Amino acid sequence: MNGRKEYVVAVAGATGAVGREMISVLEERCFPVKELVPLASSRSAGSRITFNDQEIVVRELKDDSFRGVDIALFSAGASVSREFSPKAARAGAVVIDNSSAFRMEPDVPLVVPEVNPEAIFTHKGIIANPNCSTIQMVVALKPIHDRAKIKRIVVSTYQSVSGTGKKAMDELFNQTQMMLSFKKEDIKPKVYPHQIAFNCLPHIDVFQENGYTKEEMKMVNETKKIMGDPSIRVTATTVRVPVFIGHSESVNIETERKVTVAECRELLRKAPGVVVIDDPANNLYPLALEAAGKDEVFVGRIREDESIECGLNMWIVADNLRKGAALNAVQIAEILVGHKVMKAVIDIEYK
16 A cells, blocks of 8 residues: 555544544645545435535445545444444455454454554554553553563543543533533433533443453453553553543553653653653643643653552543544554654554
């Protein structure tokens, strides 16, 4: 695929929050799009989206939608991906799928460009985009793992409602209005099992037999696959919080070799895609509010875990719609076609 000048790019789920962000990122980063093919369900077909100052009619996602498509970005849910991604691949497109449908399939690469870009070229038609909370964590932890080998990760997340979609964002907005208008009795949660406004829900996705949620187990399993090290022990607690955009994470790691706070800061300052904001004396640390709309992963509150010999604590924040989803997918596409070479992948031979 590398060497061509322009590509036909389809976006399945084009009218959703992540789909719209994918289209926006393609435009912002000047991806070489010959033709954009926005796809959605029959309910949204016929609506219009704007791309490069042109209005484009959204088409209904069908079996024959991928004829002539080079790259298909999917963000339409796991069931849709399972049905249509193989059809897109058979039609000749390379699928970059944002759902959980194929992430743990052994022959499907699970890619974060700053961490394991070489895996892109092992694809057999489908490349998986990891879970949003996993992406930002491994971007920050990979340089530390390379230097000192991480043995164990304990992560607690504080995830925004945009991770659930537009209906969840509307629910938070409406519930907040009701609370501020003293109409609490009128609140009837629909998207979440409980009120999300002014609340925290330790419940993302469905509960599993082991007591963890599916979201928590995604972080456990995906981290090992992306980092290429099944020996890393990971435990997670994922929490939905009343924030519109931006996931935050409290991360504790134990390493084989001691890493000082100064060494950690230096490693992260040099890491691709990472910005260190770590000046507690001046109240400077990453905030979801300030990460929204930005591409980088922000890290702060770096400090030693004084309860163990080789441990660190840190606070990791990113825009879950961008680096946690849309941007990561477009970065994969960029490497796939050789459009942009990130600092992390300059030694890769494009195939």
